[in-house]
Amino acid sequence: xxxxxxxxxxxxxxxTSLFVPGSFPRRRGLIVLLSLIGGLLAAYAWSAExxxxxxxxxxxxxxxxxNPETTPISGVAAGVVFAFVTGLAGSFxxxxxxxxxxxxxxxxxxxxxxxxxLHTVEPLGWMAAGMIPVSALYGxxxxxxxxxxxxxxxxxxxxxxxxxxxxxxxxxxxxxxxxMIVLGLAALGVIRDPLxxxxxxxxxxxxxxxxxxVGAFLIGRPYPLFRxxxxxxxxxxxxxxxxxxxxxxxxxxxxxxxxxxxxLSYGLGGRxxxxxxxxxxxxxxxxxxxxxxxxxxxxxxxxxxxxxxLDYIWFPTxxxxx
Numbered sequence: 001x002x003x004x005x006x007x008x009x010x011x012x013x014x015x016t017s018l019f020v021p022g023s024f025p026r027r028r029g030l031i032v033l034l035s036l037i038g039g040l041l042a043a044y045a046w047s048a049e050x051x052x053x054x055x056x057x058x059x060x061x062x063x064x065x066x067n068p069e070t071t072p073i074s075g076v077a078a079g080v081v082f083a084f085v086t087g088l089a090g091s092f093x094x095x096x097x098x099x100x101x102x103x104x105x106x107x108x109x110x111x112x113x114x115x116x117x118l119h120t121v122e123p124l125g126w127m128a129a130g131m132i133p134v135s136a137l138y139g140x141x142x143x144x145x146x147x148x149x150x151x152x153x154x155x156x157x158x159x160x161x162x163x164x165x166x167x168x169x170x171x172x173x174x175x176x177x178x179x180m181i182v183l184g185l186a187a188l189g190v191i192r193d194p195l196x197x198x199x200x201x202x203x204x205x206x207x208x209x210x211x212x213x214v215g216a217f218l219i220g221r222p223y224p225l226f227r228x229x230x231x232x233x234x235x236x237x238x239x240x241x242x243x244x245x246x247x248x249x250x251x252x253x254x255x256x257x258x259x260x261x262x263x264l265s266y267g268l269g270g271r272x273x274x275x276x277x278x279x280x281x282x283x284x285x286x287x288x289x290x291x292x293x294x295x296x297x298x299x300x301x302x303x304x305x306x307x308x309x310l311d312y313i314w315f316p317t318x319x320x321x322x
Contacts, residue, residue: 017199018206019291024189025281031188035289039296043305045318046297051093052223059089060225068225073232076241082232083245086225087252093223124258126204128251130211135250136243138218139233143242146234151227162310165222170303172220176213177299184291187284215250220302 014022025031060068063085073079146152150164157163162170183206186193198205218226229249233242308315 016193016196018203019183019187019195019287020189020193021187021283021287023281023284025285028188028190031285031288032185032190032292035184035292036296038293039298040300042293042297043300044316046301047318047321048093049321052090056086056089056093056223056225060086063089068228073228076236076238079229079232079236079241079245080248083229084248084252086223086229087249088255089252090223090225091253091256123204123207124261126207127211127214127254130208130213131215131250131254132211132247134212134215135218135246138215139242139244139246140239141242142230142233142246143237143239146230146237146242149234151222151230152234162306165227166306169220169222170306172216173298173302176216177295177297177302179209179213180291180295180298182295184288184295187288187291189284214254217253218246218249 016022057068064071064082068082068086068089073082142149142151150168153164155163182191182194185191186195193199195206195209202208226249229245233245236242304313305315307313309317
């Protein structure tokens with residue numbers, strides 16, 4: 001190839017990590033603004049009563065065959081089953097919905113069925129590699145010291161102030177929301193990719209990070225059915241049981257996302273990939289929007305909205321949430 005041809009040949013976008021494709025859209029400010037609005041509207045409209053009780057509790061009741069709220073966990077074996085079922089039932093709770101932000105950046109990249117299968121299973125495997133150690137370690141800690149942890153507490157401050165359990169949830173999910181916002185801004189090229197250096201050494205570092213975030217959901221999770229599991233693991237004082245139960249809880253949390261990811265990869269993988277590559281910036285827009293909307297939702301719902309409900313600041317409440 002001549003020097004002139006080489007100089008004019010199109011260059012591949014500089015991908016710095018799996019979530020930062022390197023080819024950025026032009027209207028980045030508009031994408032951030034629309035994602036912020038989407039996250040704010042979702043936090044305003046979200047009904048924990050409907051999702052936790054009408055979906056989560058009914059699903060757990062159907063799968064377990066008894067009322068998960070009123071029936072105590074009878075032993076370790078029952079606790080293991082309870083852990084997975086309630087994890088699955090809690091897939092669409094506000095503390096778990098952020099996991100769906102990972103689906104957009106992961107959807108299909110290869111054309112052949114074999115390649116598509118490998119590129120479907122591999123990301124899920126790397127996410128599990130980050131998620132399982134965090135869930136298991138937290139289960140061990142709960143088995144050893146759970147009765148002394150904020151999530152075990154049932155104390156309600158006089159005057160309706162903030163409970164230790166809610167404070168832990170705010171800190172945990174506020175941090176997770178901030179991390180997802182940073183990933184979204186990096187995907188748009190608004191800020192430097194924080195995972196670039198790690199990705200040069202280990203390509204799948206972003207997927208492991210997503211798994212770590214999913215495992216960390218349990219650290220702040222105030223979902224009533226998870227509190228039942230937490231208190232049982234804490235009073236049992238068995239670190240091994242805590243590790244197994246919490247790992248199964250996290251696996252249940254991501255099962256719906258995994259099925260959705262596989263369905264999208266096989267149903268739309270090729271067409272979606274062609275659509276993404278047809279115009280520079282589309283892949284970045286999809287990835288960034290997924291992270292930003294879920295990140296803003298998680299941050300606002302678990303910090304701003306809670307502070308508003310406790311009358312520390314003003315935040316509007318939807319009529320159906322009064």
